[in-house]
Amino acid sequence: MTVNATDIKASGKAAAASYPESMVPDADPAPAGAPIPSTFWGYVKSFGPGIVLVLTWLGAGDLVDNAVAGAHYGYTLMWGLALALIVRYLLVSIIANYQLMNIQGHTIFEGYAKVWKYYPILLAIGGIVLGHFYESYTIKGSGEALYYLTGESGSVMLWSIVAVIAAVLITGKAVYRYLENVEKIILVVLAASLIGGAIVAKPDVGAIVAGTFAFEVPQTVGSYGALLIVISLIGAVGGSLANLLYPTFMKEKGYIRPEHRKVQRYDLLFGIFVIIVLDLAVWVMGAEVLHPRGITISNFNDLAHLLGQVAGRLVS
Template sequence: MSIPVQKVRKPEQQPLSSIPSSFREYMISFGPGIVMVLSWLGAGDLVDMSVSGAHYGYNLMWGMIIALVLRYILVNVISKYALTNVHEETIIQGYYRLYKYLPLFFGIASLLLAHFYAAYLVKGAGEALLYLTNIGTTFMWSSIVVIAAILLVINGIYNFVEITIKGVLVLMVVSLVGSAIWVGPDLPAIAKGTIAFSVPKNVGGVDTLVFVFSLIGAVAGSMSNLIYPYLFKEKGWQGPQYLKLQRYDLLFGVVMIIIIDLAVWTLGAEILYPKGLTIESVSDMAQMLTLTLGMLGGILFYLGVLGACFKTVIVYALGFGTLFVDAIHTTFPERGKKYNREYTKDPIYKLTLLVTVVLPVIWALPSMPGFVYLTIIVNAFQIVLLPAVAIGLMVLTNRKELLGQFANKWWENVLLLLLIGLTLWSTWHILSTLV
């Protein structure tokens, strides 16, 4: 039985953007997908792809392909609901129709995940700055990163974030892809690793299948997928007329992920794997480019890590903070009315910054786990939430009274069922490994 949603006044929205009609206009309009994809691409991908290549060669390439397909399907369905539902409600408000406390569950889970995401992001940015300056400690630089992130988030800087991230994209493509081309990828090995579905022996103290789930978690994601609609609404994309633009925007970002992920993987497989070198820290990852391009390579890599970590801290603070307050306003409608569902005006929003930006700095203390280990474990465990996200989404997007002609086609349901099956199996394996 669905739960009736209490009508509340919608928050003020950005004015609608013009819809592009030419290739040039589409390229100029792209933005939320790049911001979202490069937040996905952050430290999680840099770690998991380089570790995959260094520890297993090209043998786990199939995991990346599965993860990217799953993510594109899932995020497109989430975006379709946000753009086409007749109530113009968020996906979190949609989940309220299934069970009134489901938004609260997702809100709390997203806040906790955001904390642990920031744990390795803040530490990674601190380690990068320590290498680039050779001054101070990781904790000192991580604290500076936190202060800078708080100042930017409080002042509301979506347009600045978008422009900055486009610059980071250019830097990462030039440094990582250029280096991968220089060392030369093994195309037959890549093809074999994509279709063989092999599971090699454990390397580096992490169970291979747990690592595969970390890879899928880093790329396919979980709660972070729900952030994307909040970003494109900042651009004024509201209504089914923006579906085509949204899909191209996301597709462009995913293509960038494929190019950069493959480049990082190739560097690990071609430089570190033949030498039997494993990755335990950021410096081990930087060694990939140092061995290829000398000191300049190491500097480029650390700049890439700094950019990837810092901008992801900002995007996740904005996105998860908004998602959490949306969950609170949806679960407790009276509070939503009080603040007119304008999320950033609710004092709770500022409290989310304490959890998602400030407190994670404690993980940068010397006694805490390393950046690489934290990244792998957090990404592996986030996959546990995917079944609930996907099942709820499938129920909502099949309801014609909500989506009308945009309700799921049969092939979309088949793909979602495959995603649900894979995530349930992955969750079972993660939990059985714990036991």
């Protein structure tokens, strides 16, 4: 008995016709994930994971370090920060590209498992250990922020407990959309205070350009050489486990198909631009206010006082 392709095709159509219409598989399922923007404002409105990521990166320690670098070196070492963040962009972009474009549909951790099956386990252990230290000062920082925002009512310990309870209550819940909206509000506040403070400090634009593009290595100030600081900065930001958060934010946003690669790339690029501007704004205040006076800062409270001196009490 000979069966040709025409017979198979015909029998397939007959079989499909024998099922109720509701049971026939949809040949053209609706595309999954976030809609693909087609206009400039469509792209702007779609941004989100990159903002959440960079504000996750941006901690009190980073801001203090930038102010200290500005106080020690003025504008001459700005290129180190810019270079470190560009390296971070390239590394995180590769991670995002893998998750969107690999034909197996692997997540980044599944990809690491293909390299070495124990690699995800090591990353998980590192995440738990580092997460413990990160969350320790994050909880204390949240308590201090809430304490001062409420007019010094209660105590830092009390507000830290409130922050922990709030974190427990939202754990495991689909709160990404709310997180993104909150982070955008925080971004506006940070931009107004830090960029506003940098503008009030009257930055030397020519010195900023030279410090960013001249690649000058200044003389050592303190215990470590300037070049060693730059290398350490690049290694720290490039190898941070926080880089692995971006694929999760992408998935929550709906960047899950190869077609999302373009909007994802712009989203991450915008986020990197944001953190460069914020970091350099703090650096400017250190260079303009602290460097000429030969003084420095050692903690976040000192940074708050610096903002108060530059932009007034309302911003601090």
